[in-house]
Amino acid sequence: MYKLLTVKDIVRIPPKMFTMDPKEAAKTVLRETYEGIYDRDEGVILSIIDVKDISQGLIVPGDGATYHDVIFDVLVWRPEMHEVVEGEVVDVAPYGAFIRIGPVDGLVHISQLMDDYVVFDEKNKQFVGKETRRTLQLGDKVRARIIAVSIKSKVIRENKIGLTMRQPGLGKFNWIEKERRKNKG
Numbered sequence: 001m002y003k004l005l006t007v008k009d010i011v012r013i014p015p016k017m018f019t020m021d022p023k024e025a026a027k028t029v030l031r032e033t034y035e036g037i038y039d040r041d042e043g044v045i046l047s048i049i050d051v052k053d054i055s056q057g058l059i060v061p062g063d064g065a066t067y068h069d070v071i072f073d074v075l076v077w078r079p080e081m082h083e084v085v086e087g088e089v090v091d092v093a094p095y096g097a098f099i100r101i102g103p104v105d106g107l108v109h110i111s112q113l114m115d116d117y118v119v120f121d122e123k124n125k126q127f128v129g130k131e132t133r134r135t136l137q138l139g140d141k142v143r144a145r146i147i148a149v150s151i152k153s154k155v156i157r158e159n160k161i162g163l164t165m166r167q168p169g170l171g172k173f174n175w176i177e178k179e180r181r182k183n184k185g
Helices: 022-034 173-184
Strands: 002-013 043-054 066-077 084-093 096-101 104-109 118-121 126-129 135-137 141-150 160-164
Touching: 002 022, 002 043, 022 043, 022 066, 084 104, 084 135, 096 141, 096 160, 104 141, 141 173
Parallel strands: 104 160
Antiparallel strands: 002 066, 043 066, 084 096, 084 141, 096 104, 118 126, 126 135, 141 160
């Protein structure tokens, strides 16, 4: 789930940035410090949107930089259990498909791809349903639901998101559309 938050912090602006507008200097420092970090409480910090307020600043003896209280807006994304997400298949392996959902990749285990016996076709790098003949391959757009979230690190790629596509309204977009047309007519 995407959220826009207002945050208060202290920013150290080094002397080489004194010629810049203070808000722009603070924004640059905040971006270098926070963007791409996973915060346990809020989620992945995607972007520093704007610096709303910056104080006059203090000089600490022995340090040539200035320290400022700042209030700024950040855009964050946090995976929520049972949230329905849309993404693209970015990698396939014999055990499942990796789906890019926002700033992270989630894994749909082969057992959670569809209500069918699924085989991994190594040659064509795709999954095939035995009875339905449905296929899933790189680049396919899908809708899935988050069923597991394992956050153990501030490094985004080290965390794990488990997904399922074995429910009505989930799966590859053309599967969903065919099912909708079938139920309608």
